[in-house]
Amino acid sequence: MTATIVQSGDYTLEIDTGAPVRGFRLDDATRGVLDGTTFVLDGVTDFADVTDGTRSIRIRRGRRDIADQFSAGSMSFVLDDTAAGGVFNPFATDSPYYDPSNQKPGIAPMRLVRLYREAELLFVGRITDFDYDFGLDGDDSVTVTASDDFYLLAQTVTDDHTTSKELTGARIEDILDLTEVNYPTGAARSIATGTVEVGGGGDYNVDLGQNVLDYLRLVNEAEQGRLFVDREGVLVFENRIGATLFAPVADFHDDGTNYPYRGVDISFGADKVVNLVYVQTINNKNATAQNTASQSEYFVQSRAITASLLDTTADAQDLADYLLNPQPEATFTAVEVAFAQLSDVQRDVVATIDVGDTITVEKTFLNGDVETSLSQELAVEGVEHYIDYLGGHVARFYTSPTDVVYQLILDDGTYGVLDALNALG
Numbered sequence: 001m002t003a004t005i006v007q008s009g010d011y012t013l014e015i016d017t018g019a020p021v022r023g024f025r026l027d028d029a030t031r032g033v034l035d036g037t038t039f040v041l042d043g044v045t046d047f048a049d050v051t052d053g054t055r056s057i058r059i060r061r062g063r064r065d066i067a068d069q070f071s072a073g074s075m076s077f078v079l080d081d082t083a084a085g086g087v088f089n090p091f092a093t094d095s096p097y098y099d100p101s102n103q104k105p106g107i108a109p110m111r112l113v114r115l116y117r118e119a120e121l122l123f124v125g126r127i128t129d130f131d132y133d134f135g136l137d138g139d140d141s142v143t144v145t146a147s148d149d150f151y152l153l154a155q156t157v158t159d160d161h162t163t164s165k166e167l168t169g170a171r172i173e174d175i176l177d178l179t180e181v182n183y184p185t186g187a188a189r190s191i192a193t194g195t196v197e198v199g200g201g202g203d204y205n206v207d208l209g210q211n212v213l214d215y216l217r218l219v220n221e222a223e224q225g226r227l228f229v230d231r232e233g234v235l236v237f238e239n240r241i242g243a244t245l246f247a248p249v250a251d252f253h254d255d256g257t258n259y260p261y262r263g264v265d266i267s268f269g270a271d272k273v274v275n276l277v278y279v280q281t282i283n284n285k286n287a288t289a290q291n292t293a294s295q296s297e298y299f300v301q302s303r304a305i306t307a308s309l310l311d312t313t314a315d316a317q318d319l320a321d322y323l324l325n326p327q328p329e330a331t332f333t334a335v336e337v338a339f340a341q342l343s344d345v346q347r348d349v350v351a352t353i354d355v356g357d358t359i360t361v362e363k364t365f366l367n368g369d370v371e372t373s374l375s376q377e378l379a380v381e382g383v384e385h386y387i388d389y390l391g392g393h394v395a396r397f398y399t400s401p402t403d404v405v406y407q408l409i410l411d412d413g414t415y416g417v418l419d420a421l422n423a424l425g
Contacts, residue, residue: 002116003051007340008393009347012116013054013077014047015127015144017097017106026320047114047201048097048106053084055141055389057115060408061148062228062355062382065333066241066400069217072150075115075123081132081140088142090132113146116395122385124148124233126130126225148229149183153213156181161206165311168223172216172237181212182237190230191237194223196318199311203282213384222309228355231383236356240322241379243403244358248377250349251360252335255373259350259360260341262394264363272328277320282309287316294326331401332361332376339393350395353381358402377404 002010054077056410061073081088087095089135090105097106109130115123125146132142159180163171169191176183176191183189198204206215226238249377251258275294277343279287303323310316362375382398 003054003389005339005387005389008374008387009339009344009351011051011057011387012049012114013051013057014049014114014116015097015107016112017048018099018102018104018108018111021409047112048085050079050107051082051086053079053081053088055080057385057387059115059383059385059387061123061231062105062380062398063386064382064398067383070150070220070226072154073123073125073229074145075125076115076143076145076278079144080140081142082135086140088132088370089140090130098210107144113144118348120348120352121232122351123231126151128420133383150213150229150235153181153183153216156208156209156212158206158208158210158212160208163198163204163206164200165197165204167197168219168385169237170194170196171219171309172227175206175212175219176235181261187234189235191235191241192225193286194225194237195240196222196315197311198222198309199281199283204311218309221305222315222319224270224400226356226381238356241400241402243405245380245405246358247404248358248360249347249353251362253362253364255362255364258362259337259346261335261337261361262341263334263336264331264332264361264417266363267333268328268330270298270301270328272325273298273301274303274325275324276300277323278302278304278306279308279310279320279323280304280306281311281316282307283311285310285313285316287313287320289317289320289324289325289326298326298328300360316347329401332363332378332399334390334396335359335361336394336396347393352396353380353397355383358404359397359399361399377402408411 002012004010057075057077058074063070071179079088086092087097088107089095092098101107105213111127113125113127114121125148127144128147128151129145130142134140148289158178161178170189175181176189216227226241228236230236251260252260252261273294275298276290308316310319337350342350357380358377359380360375360377361372364371364373378399380397380403381400384396
């Protein structure tokens, strides 16, 4: 059963109970009524629709800053158990979500959770916490927290594993394919090839007890791409971040045109400056990149990567040069959008914006006595959704600067010129 959120759309929140729900039960006054359509002999589905009992939902995925590691995506939601008649109480053996054959509550840790807006998934994960609050005034509620499959990778360790020198994408696939990891294949993964090689053999072999998620992050540290679980539950690995061939999926403006937004964050701080970078590989290949002019102006602000999985001095040097950022620049770092301000078509687009997508943000401001505007093309690094069943849906996107380039088209007057804006692929 979907729930319509004011000026936002129709939403469905489902939890896998581990057993058929709405099953017929003999001698039960409600569930034992013959010829009913609600409680049927074999149950209806393994997923319990808890949408009607939900007060609010919050989703966090990705990262807030490009220098941060990607963490597990999470969704927390509050269920009103008083309004639901106590069916979410884990001790309620008469709950339609209780599994009498195993004598276990159906809504329990590690159960799969899915949130839809219309037909689009916004989150897929598993319950990691179930916090029940017995209110003294009889207002009982439960706060459920779910995490995406990063959580499972963080709970898994490897056996001893011998490696060979290979591209970062191949290394990630190898780790996911290990018997002790056994990560789903096919559509559950979207792994890019990678742009650099990581070392193999000797000190590059993976030791017994290596945390899988920590190791995958080391691979991504060498690549400097993106490693995350998307809104549909797919594990994604992207190549080193740079210019993108993907046009913006949405243009956010504050002048009443395009996609309106209600807030934008601007960063112009010394913490973005990196004027000294040191990279050391596992096999003791060293590289340094620095900008002395920046050091004179902003003091030394450094970043060091040690025990990198990179194998050559050249790759270490490329990484050091890539991480160098000698001059601070004012950039839009986040944009917040209220669905109530959007059209139906715009809501459909904004709801599905994901990590790695490109957006444009334009801000109008006074420059002296003249009104002007600044537009920036940005890559999405993090996504947050705040859904309140009375207040509506608000989305917030954390961003980093990017440049959009276009595929070269032969004999085209605009896209047939090979320059900084047109690329071969």
